[in-house]
Amino acid sequence: MAVPPASWTILATLRWTADYFRTKGVSEPRAAAEILLAHTLSVSRLDLYLRYDQPLNPEELARFKALVIRRRAGEPVAYLTGHREFWSLDIRVTPAVLIPRPETEVLVAAALEAARFYEENEAGRKGPGEDQPKTGNRKPETSSFLGLEVGVGSGAVVIALATELPRMAWVGLDTSGGALAVARDNARRQAVLDRVHFLQSDLLAALRPTAAFALLLANLPYVPRAQWERLPREIKAFEPPGALLGGEDGLDLIRSLIRQAPQYVKGGGWVLLEVGDQQAQQVTALLQQSGAYDRIESIKDFSGMERVVRARRRNAAG
Numbered sequence: 001m002a003v004p005p006a007s008w009t010i011l012a013t014l015r016w017t018a019d020y021f022r023t024k025g026v027s028e029p030r031a032a033a034e035i036l037l038a039h040t041l042s043v044s045r046l047d048l049y050l051r052y053d054q055p056l057n058p059e060e061l062a063r064f065k066a067l068v069i070r071r072r073a074g075e076p077v078a079y080l081t082g083h084r085e086f087w088s089l090d091i092r093v094t095p096a097v098l099i100p101r102p103e104t105e106v107l108v109a110a111a112l113e114a115a116r117f118y119e120e121n122e123a124g125r126k127g128p129g130e131d132q133p134k135t136g137n138r139k140p141e142t143s144s145f146l147g148l149e150v151g152v153g154s155g156a157v158v159i160a161l162a163t164e165l166p167r168m169a170w171v172g173l174d175t176s177g178g179a180l181a182v183a184r185d186n187a188r189r190q191a192v193l194d195r196v197h198f199l200q201s202d203l204l205a206a207l208r209p210t211a212a213f214a215l216l217l218a219n220l221p222y223v224p225r226a227q228w229e230r231l232p233r234e235i236k237a238f239e240p241p242g243a244l245l246g247g248e249d250g251l252d253l254i255r256s257l258i259r260q261a262p263q264y265v266k267g268g269g270w271v272l273l274e275v276g277d278q279q280a281q282q283v284t285a286l287l288q289q290s291g292a293y294d295r296i297e298s299i300k301d302f303s304g305m306e307r308v309v310r311a312r313r314r315n316a317a318g
């Protein structure tokens with residue numbers, strides 16, 4: 001057990017807490033101590049080191065200790081502070097939403113590429129299947145087109161895309177009313193709420209099946225039933241199971257979405273799906289079997305895992 005310091009200055013508190021977390025097996029002990037102390041004092045992590053010899057007052061110390069106890073019991077840091085950085089945006093999170101993961105930024109990057117490709121190659125077409133000659137510097141006739149995210153959670157993904165693609169409008173769907181409230185709040189804070197329309201929906205059920213969307217993306221629950229028990233307690237006990245569990249093989253929702261999506265996506269538009277470990281091949285096969293897609297490829301995350309499967313909706317003529 002770490003020895004309590006003579007005086008609870010910022011630096012002494014950080015050292016004590018990091019040691020305490022380390023002995024209790026809390027992951028990333030130093031970072032957790034810094035984030036929780038910065039949150040308690042409403043300062044940045046850098047400020048902690050600029051004011052390292054400032055003592056905590058009894059009220060600050062009591063609030064900080066309460067957070068340390070909750071972290072020690074497994075509660076994720078992001079739920080304790082109510083914030084998580086994603087795509088360099090400050091995203092508010094509550095226990096109603098999954099904490100956005102760094103690897104999901106791969107989905108954002110792949111969607112950005114697809115949107116730009118669509119704008120260059122498809123947005124100027126007059127109708128699905130109508131090929132235009134690619135001569136001269138053809139500019140899209142209209143650059144305002146629609147994207148759709150299914151399962152928005154905190155809204156991190158659709159908000160990141162809306163900030164990057166200011167001429168696109170978006171629809172964001174989720175079954176969870178609690179998640180939609182958080183997503184709307186985040187969209188308002190990031191000043192994109194006027195371009196993202198949030199709706200409660202079981203997959204695409206709330207939308208009329210018209211091929212309106214240039215992009216459809218989803219990070220749906222994909223944890224297979226058998227893997228649930230093996231998830232860290234930090235996830236199992238605190239994050240919403242409805243954001244994680246994907247049925248027997250994890251692919252229940254992804255399978256349904258692949259079946260439904262062709263009715264909603266324009267020819268030449270793109271479908272992007274985040275997948276779990278070892279699922280990319282199966283998802284690729286499902287997209288191939290549907291016959292509605294071409295250019296199917298998987299995209300790796302920074303750890304080399306196939307994280308996103310991307311496919312293009314075939315043009316009616318193609």
Ligand SMILES: C[S@@+](CC[C@H](N)C(=O)[O-])C[C@H]1O[C@@H](n2cnc3c(N)ncnc32)[C@H](O)[C@@H]1O
Binds near residue numbers: 099101104150175201
């Ligand atoms: C893995 S989380 C992803 C959240 C967010 N997009 C992200 O990447 O951080 C999955 C989300 O899908 C939602 N969801 C689960 N089943 C759904 C369904 N049938 N239709 C729509 N959304 C669903 C959950 O409520 C949850 O918010």
